[in-house]
Amino acid sequence: MATIVLKRTGQKMPLVGFGLWKVTRSTCADTVYNAIKAGYRLFDGAGDYGNEKEAGEGVRRALADGLVKREDLFITSKLWNTFHAREHVKSLAKMQLGLWGIDYFDLFLVHFPVSLKYVDPSHRYPPEWFGDDGKTVNLQNTPMQETWEAMEGLVDDGLAKNIGLSNCQGSLILDVFKYAKYEPQVLQVELHPYLTQEALVTLSKNLGIAVTAYSSFGPQSYLELGMGKNVASLLGSEGVASIASKYKKTPAQVLLRWATQRGIAVIPKSNNHDRLVANLQCNSFDLTEAEIKQLSDLNINLRLNDPGEIDVRMSIFA
Numbered sequence: 001m002a003t004i005v006l007k008r009t010g011q012k013m014p015l016v017g018f019g020l021w022k023v024t025r026s027t028c029a030d031t032v033y034n035a036i037k038a039g040y041r042l043f044d045g046a047g048d049y050g051n052e053k054e055a056g057e058g059v060r061r062a063l064a065d066g067l068v069k070r071e072d073l074f075i076t077s078k079l080w081n082t083f084h085a086r087e088h089v090k091s092l093a094k095m096q097l098g099l100w101g102i103d104y105f106d107l108f109l110v111h112f113p114v115s116l117k118y119v120d121p122s123h124r125y126p127p128e129w130f131g132d133d134g135k136t137v138n139l140q141n142t143p144m145q146e147t148w149e150a151m152e153g154l155v156d157d158g159l160a161k162n163i164g165l166s167n168c169q170g171s172l173i174l175d176v177f178k179y180a181k182y183e184p185q186v187l188q189v190e191l192h193p194y195l196t197q198e199a200l201v202t203l204s205k206n207l208g209i210a211v212t213a214y215s216s217f218g219p220q221s222y223l224e225l226g227m228g229k230n231v232a233s234l235l236g237s238e239g240v241a242s243i244a245s246k247y248k249k250t251p252a253q254v255l256l257r258w259a260t261q262r263g264i265a266v267i268p269k270s271n272n273h274d275r276l277v278a279n280l281q282c283n284s285f286d287l288t289e290a291e292i293k294q295l296s297d298l299n300i301n302l303r304l305n306d307p308g309e310i311d312v313r314m315s316i317f318a
């Protein structure tokens with residue numbers, strides 16, 4: 001299995017993993033179990049996805065059945081925005097580990113560089129973006145330095161092997177490097193041929209940060225949320241289809257290979273077993289440089305996941 005070696009720990013992060021956002025809760029345990037059976041080793045979860053307990057159940061079943069050992073798996077989770085204060089990071093990470101039923105995360109990410117007012121998990125979990133009225137965003141003034149130092153505490157306490165950032169741009173990443181005891185190992189961002197983010201990828205590589213692309217299929221993931229922005233499907237695009245037919249691959253495999261061939265990790269999500277299996281097999285062919293460029297030329301800086309569209313005070317990509 002192709003991997004990326006993480007700089008500080010030397011740990012190998014699989015280049016292709018499985019994304020857990022919108023994986024149906026009632027089938028999540030079986031999906032994870034069957035994904036492990038199919039060969040997936042990395043699972044990308046988050047408190048916000050609301051299915052950590054079920055994902056953990058799938059993992060525990062796979063461990064109990066001897067399909068894999070814990071050290072064969074790479075389990076990622078993320079700290080939600082309401083838990084950025086120093087005193088909440090560790091208790092939340094511990095709670096999330098409890099839901100998964102494991103004693104460490106391979107990678108723990110700050111989900112968004114947005115700090116929201118604390119919501120006690122016994123009151124509402126996952127807390128999501130809005131307050132109790134379901135429409136007001138309650139910001140909180142916790143600076144990233146405070147959150148990052150608490151994230152470093154997770155490494156010192158053995159709760160996370162690697163820590164990283166998500167949805168961050170260059171200026172904030174460079175700032176974190178000024179005070180980090182442990183530099184971010186991974187940056188997870190939206191990245192697909194409609195949003196190629198070349199400068200961010202170049203900066204990350206230069207700093208020794210591994211990049212993970214999310215939403216590799218562009219608008220596809222957002223259609224069911226009514227957030228597809230009425231742009232043409234990437235999976236259905238003529239250019240992607242013609243490359244796919246040349247190699248006898250699926251359009252999804254072409255979009256994933258466009259990233260992985262350049263050392264960018266991917267974490268496709270599917271609730272369908274056949275698609276999930278095919279996605280994992282995306283590294284079995286190579287695109288030409290011209291084909292990679294042809295796909296990159298589809299870039300229209302289309303960002304589908306932008307909290308600034310929920311509330312302008314969260315315009316982290318402005």
Ligand SMILES: NC(=O)c1ccc[n+]([C@@H]2O[C@H](COP(=O)([O-])OP(=O)(O)OC[C@H]3O[C@@H](n4cnc5c(N)ncnc54)[C@H](OP(=O)(O)O)[C@@H]3O)[C@@H](O)[C@H]2O)c1
Pocket residue numbers: 018019020021022044045111166167188189213214215216217218220221235250252253267268269270271272275276278279305
């Ligand atoms: N850090 C962050 O803020 C953040 C944000 C978004 C996502 N993520 C992570 O990244 C993962 C992937 O991103 P994503 O879930 O947004 O989107 P994605 O993996 O790009 O796309 C998922 C969508 O594509 C469909 N699909 C999957 N495989 C397919 C195939 N082979 N052919 C055709 N359609 C296919 C899925 O439908 P079916 O399920 O029906 O197959 C679903 O509608 C997430 O699950 C999550 O772990 C992180």
